[in-house]
Amino acid sequence: MSDAAILCVDDEASILKVLKEQLKRHFGNQYVYEVAQSAEEAWIVIDELEQEGIKILTIVSDWLMPNIRGDEFLAEVHRRFPDVVTVMLTGQADEAAIERARQNANLFACIYKPWTEEELYQVVCTALGE
Template sequence: MERKISILYVDDEENNLISFRATFRLKYKVYTALSGREAIQLIKERPINVIITDQRMPQMTGVEFLEEVIKVNPDPMRILLTGYADMSAVVDAVNKGKIFHYLSKPWSEEELDDTIQRAYEIYAERERIKESFSKLEVTNEQLEFLLRQKLLS
């Protein structure tokens, strides 16, 4: 059985969270949060593959939230979703929040699903690369040990 992609959707409008969960709950493992602070706590507690956040939220914008996410766990892919064509927010999201993609509200189910799939493919590939790198580091350490033993004998 294949593991479901875990998604965290952050939006201060509860109806949007309900709609997202209803749309994607069968396909993905969906977590939702009404604020950036609540979402940060979830990220600390659960493995998250993809984060989708609204830009315009009280207390912490989507970009500010994504900046905090990078400090806590830089691994999840990040998507900014907003109903406002605020280009400075999009530029900040790319530069500061290191987003994978930007989507406009209201979101299209198909477009959002495709974006999630592409984001996860990149996430999974990065994880495979990190695992391969870790194995290479172990092999390198073993070879260095064997070389030292040869040199000492």
């Protein structure tokens, strides 16, 4: 089992399923792939991975989610885990939200829905320094 993880956060289960399948297709067993349907669930996953000694390398998070926006969630991730590379996935974020994420979450990239598998792969590959 890998000691490095990619976490995807989106309130739509179908999107999480596709993200996980696409990432796994390109990176195989190189990473652990985790998903969460909310920021609250993501923090539980993050804590569990940390306890297992698995380092989260990147988080791909939706912007429009219940209770907290993706830019706010990623800013908190960056505050607690500055080495985690943050990527925002959105169909609705405005430029101000993207700019806030760049400034407060050290946003690496923004992927717009609908994305292509190649685009996802290129962004995550570059984020991971591969």
